[in-house]
Amino acid sequence: MSRRFLRRRGHRILTVVACVLVAMVPALSAVASTPPRAATTAGTSAAEAGITSVSARDTTIVVTGTVPDASTPVAVYALGAQAPPDSYTGTEPAASTTADASGGFTATLPRMDAAGQDRLYDQYVVVAGGGDSAQPVGGPHYVDRLDFTRARDFAYPKAASKKGLQVEMTDDAEELGVQHAGINVAFNELMRNGPGEDPGAVVPFESNGRTFYFDADAVASLDGQIKPLSDNGVLVNLILILYQDADPTSAWPILHHPDAEVGGGTVYAFNTKTADGLAHFTAAMEFLADRYTRADEKYGRAVGYIVGNEVDAQWVWANSGDMPLDDFLSYYAKAVRIAWQATQKYWAGARTYISLTHCWTIVCGTNPDPDNPTRYYAGRDVIDQLNALTKHTGDVGWSVAYHPYPEDLFDPAFWNDTTAQPGPDTQRITFKNIEVLPEYLSQDDLRYDGGSRRIILSEQGCNTPGDTADAERLQAACYAYAYYKVRFLDSVDAFILHRHVDHQQEGGLRLGLWTWDDERTEAALPGRHKEIYDVLTQIDTAGSTRATDFAKQIIGIDDWADVIPGFDPAKLAERAVPTQVATLLDARPVGSSVVADFEDGPDGWRPSDNASAVQGVTGGYTGAGALRVRFDNAAQLPAWSRDAKTWKGADVVLPEPLDATGTPHLNLAVKVPEPAPGQFQAGNVFSAKVQVYARDGQVAYGVARLDPERGWTSLSLDLSDWEGRSAIQRIKVWVRGTSNDDWRGSFDLDHVTLARSVAPAPSGLRNLDVSATLSDHHAVGAALSVTVTNNDARGLDHVLELRPCDGVSVTPSSLDVTGLGTGESRTYQTTVTAFDPADADHPTICATYLRQVIRTTFTVPPATPTQIYGFETGTDGWAAGENVTSVAAVERFANGPQAPHGGRRALEATAAAVPASTPKTVAVHTATPLDLSAARTVVAWVDAYGGATGATGYEVRFILLSGTQTRTTTVSSFQADRWNEISLDVEDWPYRDRITGMEVSFRALGSDTPWSPRFQVDDVTYLD
Template identity: 50%
Template sequence: MVETNQRLLRPRPAVLLASVVLALVASLLVAPPAARAEPAQGVRTVVARDDSVTVAGSAPAGSTVAIHALGTEAAETSWSDGEPVATVTADADGGFTATVPRAEGRTDLYYAKYLAVVDGAVLGTFRYVDDNQVTPLASYPYPEPLNKKGVTLPVTDDAEEIGVQHATVNLPLNQLMLLEPVDPANMITFTSNGRTFYFDADLVEARDRQIKPSSDNGMVVNLIFLVQPTTDPNSAGRVLAHPDADPQAGRVLGFNTLTAEGVAYYTAAVEFFAQRYTRSDRRYGRATGFIVGNEINAQWAWANMGDKPVGEFVRDYERALRITDLAARAAYSEARTYISLTHCWITVCGTNPDPERPTRFYPAPDVIEGINQLSKDHGDYGWHVAHHPYPQTLANPAFWKDDRATGDIETTPMMTFKNIELLPQYLGRSELRYDGQPRRIILSEQGCNMPGTTAEAERLQAACYALAYYKVRFLDGIDSFILHRHVDHKREGSFRFGLWTADEERPEPDKPDRPKLIHDVFALIDTERSLEATKFALDVIGIDDWSELVPGWDPAALAQRPLPEVAGISTTARLGGTTPISTFDQGTDGWQVSDNAASVAADNGDLVIGFNSLAKLWRGSDVEFAEPLDASSTPYVGVRLRVPYQQETGPRYARIKAYGETGGAIAAGTARLADDGDEQQLTLDLSRWAARSSISRLKIWVRGSTNIDWSGTVRVAEVVRADRLADTGRTTNVNLTAVAPEGGRVGAPARLTLTNWDIRPVDGSLRVVPGTGIAIDPASFEIDRLPTGEQRTFTGTITGYEPPDIAAPELELSVQDVEYRVPLELPPPTPVELYDFDDGTAQGWQPGINVSSAAAVTTFLNGPRLPHDGSHALEAVGAGVAASAPRTVVLRPAQPLDLSAAHEVAVFLNSYGGAPDATGYEATFTLYSGTDRVTITAPYSPNRWNELVVPVTDWAGRSAIDRIEVGMRALGTETTWSGRFQVDSVGYYDRPRR
């Protein structure tokens, strides 16, 4: 899935019969007409070496055998159009062998397919390299992650924090690869087969910034090769896309393996990325798996080649798969190549526009067995399977109730987490194996939707992940479970697959805002705290013990990843007996860009880390030591740094991390920085960390605490280690949080949590300083010695509540005479729904101007196809008028609505985006009270839910609202258009949101 996920219709039995017939016809149509000898004769093996290719086979004894090398795209019959690369005589036993140079003034023969011809007749069929003895550019063991847990990136710093072991990164070649050269400063050139190809430097380097920190942290990274529809005249997507692809239908297009130019571009792209990301030195990061396309059994949506019988589709796709395998294995000895499949199995599912012609969506076994037959017939190789076992209904995460995921591999319509154990069994069949071994399986994309915005929906999403992870954890034959996705994506409509919510205030579709419950479960599920984190899910699922649904359940085997050890950091200590770790007089001393940083350089004796990213994301630099650092006798690490101050970033923090050489051991300390831009000394205490005798890497991170854009530089003056602390100073490095779980009001509870991040214990009292407009009883709490890394929560009662900023209340707290400003966290404003349409009616809403009808619906043709929340939405059908004319739906309640408790009234709007020549779209939301009104008019994005919010705190009419109107129109066009739009979740919030 790239941005949205479309599924397919279940066909009638006649459809499956038609598929077989069409596949047979297609195979006859593409079969070469040349006369054939016995199948036992012909090319039997092709051996590739660094400088030569050896072709061996059998032919009539004493016959003259012409060996022809054809391009990947060439029809088998085209052999007669060219000269043979070798001519040999079969020996008395009929054997022949020919060795030819790989490149001698002609196309590199590594990718060629070879035919043996005797007296004008083809012997057997063609064969590619099936014995690959080429010396790869890089050779090292395949990574050994701690477990199967993974996620689709983009947030690399959080991925490290929660222990991600596997990741996927999309490579949309239509964006990354160019047709013609551009400014050399924004272009990377690459030579493939004597030709120069061009890549967009900015976009490629953006992938570097995802892949390198991930692989440096030990993650196994898989790259997904894609080509999407494009209108960019300089995009190589114009050559890479299959000539028969329908860009109006496919979100992802099939690869062009029908023309020599398409093959040349695709080969160059795979070579470029495989060589870039498999280097032994990990200069750009490391990726070891390569997924060819996306969900190919749903080709019409996700690998579009136009209408194709399955046999013809598989033929064209398998060429790209083989090219990928050959190119990747020439780059890296252990590279793995994968096909990608949906959760649909025997039957197709979703929306098939023509179920009588199965030329758009295919049963998964037809695709797997078709590829297998081609690879067996023409030179087998180690392709593997990347499956996507989503729940049968993407919106409903309760996969344990899937009724279309049965226990019979021969008949099950779908392959979801419910019956995922069938997949290893199926691929274990002898006829599907490669070199005697089952083809490997990764679960490269699947997720658990949060079906709503309630706490119950959040628990259901997290329970889905817990059960799915446990099933896969104890299932042999699956290498990884890579969750989709890290952050909710606004372009996925009402789907909320992320570990984080997306920030609705940001223009980007997937910037992280708030971690959900699933985030906490994900972070702990592979640690000693696994059962603690997932206990709630038993009640959600309706079981007493995980063994009821998890074959092979073994709770003792859950802790596969050690939790990072909390190390104290002092902001006041002085060091004694120091030894330099890194100095920056002569350069960066090996320190490199980490995570959301943009640059690292040495300047005037300092390490200067440049950045431009969201404030709340960690950014910084790390160094990997050529020889592990032994800090047994020097366990204190001192870092002197200066971090720019910007009030809008909120409180700023630094983190120092030390990595043990083996076993995933990490020690990390965190410090809240002073609210200024002055230089600070931070001292990390590793004296109690068992792995300090063999430190392989150090990392320095900084961040703010808001989602504003934050750019600047961090300057690190020195990094040292010391054998003692000359003075530990005061305990000032503590973290404080304040939560009012029942809201900000007199009589409600307030919880104050103190965490000791310092080297020394915290003693004394925690005091609430008056003057913030918020009073708590008691105003002081005794701490009673809080050790490093531990926290304590104190509960009081709010006795006064008049903060200056009701949307962002703050407390001032004091610990050991140091005062801290602490936001008071409130529960999210309660959304009170007035109209959800889930009873299947319009609930009093009527067509307004230029709308012909309005009715409750469960689905609609435009994205995201599903209601914003619940089972129904209101759909308005526009009249055929100018696209720029407003279209509205109207509610006139029988009695005026009293929304005196409301601070904001909101509605979610979505629309079809197909207005001809439109330059944009505009929505209007208006509330009326007699002749008075409040309104908002704003641009919006079609094919996704958009929230429209009208503030009403200061509007007197909110106590008697007698009309509500919601509307939209297209901009920049007068063309006649009868577009549709949808409305859902009309309601209000009981307090303003920030």
């Protein structure tokens, strides 16, 4: 699931990864499905009676078929898709005709009925004979031929490579070079149940003679995800999902399947059982197709629609209640058909996909009765029976969005999978045997319109099995191997990785390219890049094999060709890397022409990545006007858009390409407002990035630091040597910080010009960047690596001095940077000789080049924890204390992240049913005192249930015992359902060399209601 939200059920949380149910929990082991069988032969031959085809044309519907008797009257009835096929009785036929001498017939009826309803979505029943002898012939049939003129006409776009990602930050997706994207569309958030009281809060849309309403903020947020991606040529696939929603304005009560077990699933099936449910789903599909196929791409473009998520695990990911597969597919097929018809109505290139887990002939879950599966189905059965159903009732151009995770989602070494075998009878299809899927779908009976059904891998990833460098390298090796397999498998169109950022509540999995940010309370906000980030960035470029060379030793191979059929390294360089160009600060343009001066408004500029609006303002760089780029609308922007370290920006598509051959210097001015005191962490640095896009797809960029105290900063990009300068199609400007603070603000942009040449600033200001990395948390004596990057047009010809500031000094302090050319970086090794900064976590070193001072903040690495208790082999002597009935070492648990903080086990305590505010305690008492004299801090990681009735918060107390002496810390800001680091400072405690025991207590605040929660303790460590 691309957006793995946890849904509370009392104090428990539902499983967030369907496949975890079978992969990791013994009690929920894989259950064999019905015996494996070949694809079912389906469809109606010409010799059989019934409807053979229903063609939708511009103004008519044409129904053809055969009846048993020649020259007999034939009546054709058009019924709603939800109606029972026998409900035609007592109604008037939509068309009448007479069969010919061979029993064949053709009936034509208006496409729009008398009420203005489009009969594209109806089912058709044919009745032969007259009077009492009239009988229905064959079964109901739907439109299966789309012979009408589409609303839009453009070719299906071509991506540079198969590399994809379920994208959170669109700016980062561009830097990664993503070519395919998966974006969630939560219908419960998107669609409202009425117009509401504020007309500006909804987007009305007409469908089949009715007006439906969509939430304006949700629509704007979706636009903000799709448009920056599709503007960059990314092929966007929308994942159509439905969550339970208590918002009284949500259309959730209408949209969810009426037989669903509400509260039993994470994602719910769409309501195709009632007329109102079908009308709402149809309207939503038409709304999406209309909005994201416009010729002007005003809101962006989507090319694919994935109906639901992992529907073979329907109880969790497409909950429809208990029902056999045939019944489930009778509803799911309608949703697939409507999605296909509605999107094809607007554009013939639109692709509709079904979504499946990696379970193929087994099920990913447990059915109440294994012999009568009603909750989980085998993926192969879904394909076979859906194919048979749609061929019998009118074939649909559905494709397959598969999720070939490793068999054990926690173990990325898929090459060791034992349940993924060659051939169609394999239990699972994972990365290891992904070729089985296209081979199976190539069977004649499963083909559509003469060709094999298309395949994308819309969600799958590689876990990071630990918080170590080796674990990150294993994750990256998994991705490299999987990508290469898919790259050379022509029958798969895209490999869309899950996830962009690790999620704290994804069942203990860490699948992201980024770690999560421990300092932010919001889930899945970016922390730092993992090893896989650079591999994914390079995987489809000329640097591909260099970036993945490390993985061969991990996998145990000498050459990729040994395990990748058809591997050809010459075919990997599919995507051109953007070109960095020299950028001057405060240069003076000579012979310039104005591209945009914003004197009369935005001049065609628009919000782009992580921004919600642009507006014209006064107080420009050279004139009265300027452009303000805003990212302060929390309702329309996700949390990551407001994270200071994500790029926020605006761009313009030029009416006609600009030829900058004679004026190759692009100039503009940027201003970031001065931050309020305490708004950002110490050492936050603002930067700008200007990107220039050529008509042929080439991209050039320039980067520079910004100083808010200076006000406006003028940037001048030298495009003289860039081949794309003769046809500039688009310009984008980004700004960001380096901290993780919440930044709900804006920046200003002005005076965009092209110039023949530029003169350097009289001040001699150079466009330099300096970064530093400290090797050890004990700073004095540690190595400080200093990297100097020259982003300027001029080479460096002086020494750079590292002068003492913020209590930090290093040696050597003089760095010879002479000869460092444009775009080049050089790293120098220094040693810290003094360390007394104002902020010990964010110290600063001052670099001086000529008279220019560049302040550089670096991060002090955390101490390496030394484990005291890890609970890998048992409870390690910990026992139940006050108000706790039992303790156990467990691998999985119901609350929070559902997995240990580290390793395979954690200590879990089960509390007695006592008042919620009463402490519940676990403790350990040592036979031999522990010597922690080397410790500065002792840490315990604690997780716990939430959901205590009436609670205002939760509290944890951590106590160290040394005989009768104690050292205690109490955390009253404890967050339930996540691991909390409980730190106890012992540096000045004289008894730390003889620890005789520890205690951890948990309680709710503000409630005395009886409550029996569970809580977990893991990784009790010390830091020196």
